[in-house]
Amino acid sequence: MTREEIIAKTNAVFAESFEIEPERLKPEANVFLDLGLDSLDTVDLVVAIQKKFGVQIRDDERVRSIRTLGDVYDFIATIQQEKQG
């Protein structure tokens, strides 16, 4: 999966699950402070990403260090590489 595909699918999750307008979906946006997600939303973000990308990340400690949308892209890219590797 290319970086562009990861970004498009991740942004789709934020638009579909959290109703965030496309223009606000910038890599540097903090998902909590800028995009307004809270602790409950992160539960649903994990579920939505799992479904969108066919991965299991619920028990992955690295989820806790995610701050920005760019962190989400990077994390998914890493997961995808690990899957292929």
Place this chain on the structure above:
Amino acid sequence: MKRVVITGMGAVSPVGGTAAEQADALDAGRHGLRAMPEWAAYKGLRSLVAAPAELKNEKAIPRQNRRSMSRMSIFAAQAAQEALRDAGLAPEGLGDGRTGCVAGSTTGSAIALAQVYETMLPEKDFSILQSMQFFQCLSHTVAMNLAQFLGLRGVLLATNAACASSLQAIGAAFDLVRSGRQDAVFCGGAEEVHATVTGSFDMLMAASTRYNDRPEAASRPFDAARDGLVCGEGAGILVVEELERALARGARIRAEILGFHTCSGGSHISESNRDGIAACMRAALADARLEPAAIEYVGAHATATLQGDGEEAAAIRATFGGQVPVSSLKGNLGHTLGASGAIELAAILAGLERGHLYPTRNLETVAAECAGIRHVTALEPTSARTFLKNSFAFGGIHASLVCRRWTEGDPA
């Protein structure tokens, strides 16, 4: 004891998205009964009729509030917004700790419960559930969503007593305000249509099954050809308020709540009985310090079940005789279950304000066991003000509320 009045009302109903739209529809004799052919996919479900409400403008509720709301909580929030406007209360003043919320529904969201089970059980996999499904499944989902949406910091209670839920909510709100514990309470109930809900009644032989090809005729309270109830959905929310406060702020008062009672029948888990119903109505009258002769209209629970309608008719006959006008609005609205008490109370009040009583739609031939009371069978002009509203539920729960429409010049 303080006096308690209704200063706001809102409804999302099978016949309209507001209390006023509902009254317009009832004025015109319209109904909300629909065929549900897609339910044929459920084996053993024989009742393929329902009274759905329309879900619209839900995006006007901020996502942070809406995410934990199922369909029925959205209906309740919209009805509460209407009630808030109707009451003329300032939204920013609701967090004073003196404004509470009492609301109920039969269960948590039937739609969310079904989704959770359909998603989780086949694979026995919790990792695919969303957090918000949990909040929609909780038994007190309507009350808690309503209170957080309105920013209330007062008493928060859930009266989940199936079809008596919203009348119990209004009764509990009445008690909270007359005792001085709260100044105002948003109260009522909500419900949503789902095959699993209708299936529950069908399984108990209480849902209509013979009118799937004629849904408009399926809900026929007190009628000789009735064969069970038709489940509906929506929400009814009232603002009840302490009289002196309402007068002091110049509120338009719709009605005074005079008395309430709720009690157990103590005899059977599902069958209602005339003695229990009569005892409840008499206790509500005693609470209101009124004799039966003071009641000018009875808003019946009458859901069109074979057993229940006959017992309620017998109780009304024994308590009020055969002269007091009686009707059930379920021929138009279906049975909106936990929402029915509040939705129907809003309809009755709107009707009285417009100077008429709504009839029991589809009542063509009064069943022998439902005779001996004065059925309203056509829109009827009235100057009635004092009325009693019944709601009953499985589990032998009865509830009766006594109200008097407020008019200019009432002793304050």
